[in-house]
Amino acid sequence: MDKELEHQFVTNLEQNQNIVHKICRIYTNDQAAHNDLFQEISIQLWKAYPKFRGDAKFSTWMYRVALNTAITLYRKKKRGIQTIDYDSVHFRIKAEEYDGEAEKQLTLLYSAVKELNDIDKALVFLYLEDKNYKEISETLGISEVNARVKMNRVKTKLKKILNP
Known part of the structure; x- marks a missing residue:
């Protein structure tokens, strides 16, 4: 990617990163998994960005890539052994x-x-x-x-x- 395209991507990602965080919150149960999914979604967005044509808003395109990535990883994870105790999951929200x-x-x-x-x-x-x-x-x-x-x-x- 050239520097201008890289700059556009980073700017768009920074402006819309809350979308990715919200998706991560829905599909993960702890902070480590949240961070891993955020990183994976960012990588997939980076890989796909050169193909972004601008037909839709960046945020709409980002939703699609992020949701597809989260769903794909969630399905792969479900095939494995579940080790998370759902009773111990707590969501922390700023008071x-x-x-x-x-x-x-x-x-x-x-x-x-x-x-x-x-x-x-x-x-x-x-x-x-x-x-x-x-x-x-x-x-x-x-x-x-x-x-x-x-x-x-x-x-x-x-x-x-x-x-x-």
């Missing part, structure tokens, strides 16, 4: 950003989202990022109607998980 009740609700939401399948997790993530159904469908490579139907089903699943 000044959230009150205790909001933190509790966010922890419950993340726990519920972790029970969903890969595509449903991605769908919820994009929905919580205030993406419209057109953007969601483009990012996930499904029709807009399918995105709406899936989201309604996911909402029902989450209600059942959160209110058994």
Whole structure:
């Protein structure tokens, strides 16, 4: 890559890195795994950047690459032996950003989202990022109607998980 392309990539990644962190939070259970996934997504973005044509916004393209990378690694990991005790997983949120009740609700939401399948997790993530159904469908490579139907089903699943 030439220096100008490298500079554009680094600038775009820095401006949109919260997208990657949020995806990492959904698909990992601890800080080490979060850091590993962040690094892997960054590498995949770097490798794919020369092919970025600009047809979509950088953030939309970034969502797609990041989600595909996370899902691929998550599926590979699921084939192995699970050694994580899910009861010991705690999400830490800065106290000044959230009150205790909001933190509790966010922890419950993340726990519920972790029970969903890969595509449903991605769908919820994009929905919580205030993406419209057109953007969601483009990012996930499904029709807009399918995105709406899936989201309604996911909402029902989450209600059942959160209110058994």
